Amino acid sequence: MFKTYQTKLKNDLIVLKNTSTLPVYEYFHQIAKYFGMLERKLFVDLYVRKKPSGDVKKFYCATYNITARQYNSIKKQLDGRISSKLELSKLYMKEWNEKIKSTTKRIKSKEEQKAKLQSTLLKMKGNEANFLKKVKRYRNIKRFIHQKKRKLYSMNLKLKKVESDFHHGIVRICFGSKELFQKQFHLEENGLTFQQWKKEWGEKRAAQFTFIGSKDETFGNQSCTYDLENHLRIRVFSKDEEVFGNYVTLKNVQFGYGQENIDKAKISSLGYTKGKRNPVKYYRALTWKFVRKSGHWYACVSVDVDVPPIITLKNNGVLSIDFNYGFLAVSDVDGFGNLVYSFQVPYQSTHCTSEQTKQSLSVALKAVVQYAVKKAKPIGFENLDFKRKKQNLKQMSSKQAKMLSGFAYSTYQSLLQSKCEAAGIESIAVNPAYTSQIGQHKFMKKYGISSHESAALVIGRRGLHFKRIEKIPPHHILNQKKKDSILQMDRRSQWKEIGQQWKNYSFNNKLYVLYRI
Numbered sequence: 001m002f003k004t005y006q007t008k009l010k011n012d013l014i015v016l017k018n019t020s021t022l023p024v025y026e027y028f029h030q031i032a033k034y035f036g037m038l039e040r041k042l043f044v045d046l047y048v049r050k051k052p053s054g055d056v057k058k059f060y061c062a063t064y065n066i067t068a069r070q071y072n073s074i075k076k077q078l079d080g081r082i083s084s085k086l087e088l089s090k091l092y093m094k095e096w097n098e099k100i101k102s103t104t105k106r107i108k109s110k111e112e113q114k115a116k117l118q119s120t121l122l123k124m125k126g127n128e129a130n131f132l133k134k135v136k137r138y139r140n141i142k143r144f145i146h147q148k149k150r151k152l153y154s155m156n157l158k159l160k161k162v163e164s165d166f167h168h169g170i171v172r173i174c175f176g177s178k179e180l181f182q183k184q185f186h187l188e189e190n191g192l193t194f195q196q197w198k199k200e201w202g203e204k205r206a207a208q209f210t211f212i213g214s215k216d217e218t219f220g221n222q223s224c225t226y227d228l229e230n231h232l233r234i235r236v237f238s239k240d241e242e243v244f245g246n247y248v249t250l251k252n253v254q255f256g257y258g259q260e261n262i263d264k265a266k267i268s269s270l271g272y273t274k275g276k277r278n279p280v281k282y283y284r285a286l287t288w289k290f291v292r293k294s295g296h297w298y299a300c301v302s303v304d305v306d307v308p309p310i311i312t313l314k315n316n317g318v319l320s321i322d323f324n325y326g327f328l329a330v331s332d333v334d335g336f337g338n339l340v341y342s343f344q345v346p347y348q349s350t351h352c353t354s355e356q357t358k359q360s361l362s363v364a365l366k367a368v369v370q371y372a373v374k375k376a377k378p379i380g381f382e383n384l385d386f387k388r389k390k391q392n393l394k395q396m397s398s399k400q401a402k403m404l405s406g407f408a409y410s411t412y413q414s415l416l417q418s419k420c421e422a423a424g425i426e427s428i429a430v431n432p433a434y435t436s437q438i439g440q441h442k443f444m445k446k447y448g449i450s451s452h453e454s455a456a457l458v459i460g461r462r463g464l465h466f467k468r469i470e471k472i473p474p475h476h477i478l479n480q481k482k483k484d485s486i487l488q489m490d491r492r493s494q495w496k497e498i499g500q501q502w503k504n505y506s507f508n509n510k511l512y513v514l515y516r517i
Contacts (some may be wrong), residue, residue: 001421004302005258009250011297017245027248028209028290028297033202034237035209038064039078040175047073047082047171067236073212087165087232096159103152105207107145114141176205207292211235213285219264220286228266230254232299253299261305262286276381308424312378318428319372320380320460322435322452323412323481325349328364329452332375333460339443342453343446362415369419379420380463381413383429430462434495441498445515472498476517 013021038060045051053075060071117138124131165172174181183190184197192200204352211234213221220226225233232250255262265284273280315335322329326349332341345367348360372379420427439454447454458470469491477483479501486497502510 001305001307002302003258003261003305004300005255006298006300007253007255009253009297009299012250014244014248016243018243024250025297027170028292029203029206029246031234031237032209032290032292033206035074035077036175036206038066039074040205042074042078043173043175046078050119067223067235067238069212069217070235070237073210073223076212077208077210081173083173085173086166089162092162093159093166096155096162100155100159101151101156103148107132107148107152110141110145110148114138114145117141123301157217165477173500176201180204202352203292209290211288213287215282215285216280217283217285220283221288221416222507224286224288225284225286226253226262226266226301255301258303262301264305265303265382273368307421310426311424312372312376312426314426314464315380316375316377318380318460318463319368319375319377320456320463321368321416322456322459323384324452327452328368329450329456330368330371331449331453331456331460331463332371332377333457337461337466339447339449339457342447342449342456344453353358358411358415361412362419365412365416365419369416369423369425372420372425373423378426378428378463380428380430380459381416381417381426382432382435382459384413388488428463429461432459433492434499435459437499440514441472441476444511445517469495 002435009024011023011025015021042056042060045056046053057068057071057075060066061068066074104176106223113446117134121131121134121138124134164170180197181199183192184201187194190197190322209220211224213224218225223235227233230252232253234248234250236244236246236248265286268281268283271280272278272281284304287302289302291298291300317332317334317340320331320333322331326346328345328347330343330345331339334340345364347357347364348388349357352360368379417427435458436451436455439456439458440451442454443449443457444451444454447457449457461470471491472486472494474483474487476498477486487495489497505513
């Protein structure tokens with residue numbers, strides 16, 4: 001399991017070979033600027049001109065006076081950008097297809113309304129009390145369809161462009177961000193002069209650099225070595241050796257969190273080469289990334305840490321979570337699928353930044369994981385994908401829409417799985433189909449719990465591999481004429497049908513009725 005730890009570096013002075021000094025931040029800016037320039041050139045050579053990677057490596061090492069490991073670090077950073085861009089292209093294609101499908105469906109629905117309304121207007125004489133109202137509605141629908149068709153045309157063009165680039169292997173990257181690039185054409189609106197923009201543009205393109213590690217290198221990285229005394233030694237470019245020497249050393253670099261895991265990586269283990277089986281020392285690879293944020297430089301190190309063994313047993317039951325806007329509903333379920341205890345853990349979701357929400361949610365999940373450790377129970381959660389639902393935000397409540405657009409469910413899921421893995425807790429992803437409906441109709445009144453806690457109970461039962469879909473209560477069918485036909489359906493269809501029957505009730509009215517059935 002890879003973990004990344006971060007620390008802020010001090011802006012100490014570096015003593016040069018001629019005994020003059022240079023601030024660390026200034027030296028880092030020089031490295032980042034050179035790395036950035038080489039990365040952009042490498043992008044053109046490898047992904048635009050399609051040159052062979054082997055020839056490019058030899059040329060760059062000889063021409064720009066960098067080591068093979070420094071070249072590999074630059075290429076790895078570039079490959080990461082390319083991989084991210086390709087994944088984004090896949091996501092964009094999926095999202096545009098969903099948006100086009102949703103928009104087409106809405107246009108079709110509105111055209112049916114338009115045709116029906118037009119037929120009604122043709123039958124009217126024009127002196128009716130509601131004639132003008134219907135005419136206004138007809139014009140609004142016509143205007144709506146026109147605008148949606150324009151939008152549909154635009155979305156189809158964007159989709160074709162993304163698909164064409166993806167299938168032809170064309171990657172478009174703006175180093176420094178498109179947003180900042182466009183600001184040069186609107187300097188007055190952004191309160192900038194061209195020189196100010198140019199300076200900001202240069203800093204943006206020189207804001208990070210990376211050193212890739214390897215287990216067969218001293219202390220896991222020969223380009224950036226973190227020794228036993230916590231000194232960080234950075235390999236200097238060959239072209240700068242006359243000024244800085246072979247290495248620049250930052251003394252006493254400490255990490256406030258994760259120091260013990262980084263120290264373990266410094267301890268070597270004995271191994272053997274594949275061919276001649278010669279004895280050799282191996283370390284854990286340390287990959288260092290230096291990033292400038294808010295005028296300060298930060299060191300981020302990624303290390304492979306030991307994964308603790310799983311300490312939970314399904315025989316003990318399961319702890320299940322229902323993710324909601326502003327709080328987590330948690331149910332403690334025993335090994336037989338019965339509720340033991342339920343509670344809610346709040347987190348900050350309004351009037352705060354996404355980072356503050358993430359931190360608050362992390363604290364809430366930590367409390368749930370600690371409870372699971374105490375009970376030695378695995379944690380069950382819904383395996384949801386909100387990407388498709390994001391296309392229908394207008395049909396949802398404002399709170400639901402904000403949860404989908406302002407805070408990704410995938411963030412919650414990754415946080416939960418990371419904390420479970422670190423604590424030795426098994427995490428169980430379950431099918432989310434009809435968990436809320438089943439909880440409301442079957443368990444809410446029975447245990448006297450909230451609808452969210454009852455949904456968490458259903459998640460827990462599925463985590464224990466009980467029935468995937470519970471039976472529907474026959475007396476909850478509102479349309480008794482269809483009762484026999486509904487009971488003959490498969491269970492998924494039954495819950496879909498009962499959901500349609502109850503959809504006319506508001507949430508509060510629905511709960512009021514269910515508590516009294």
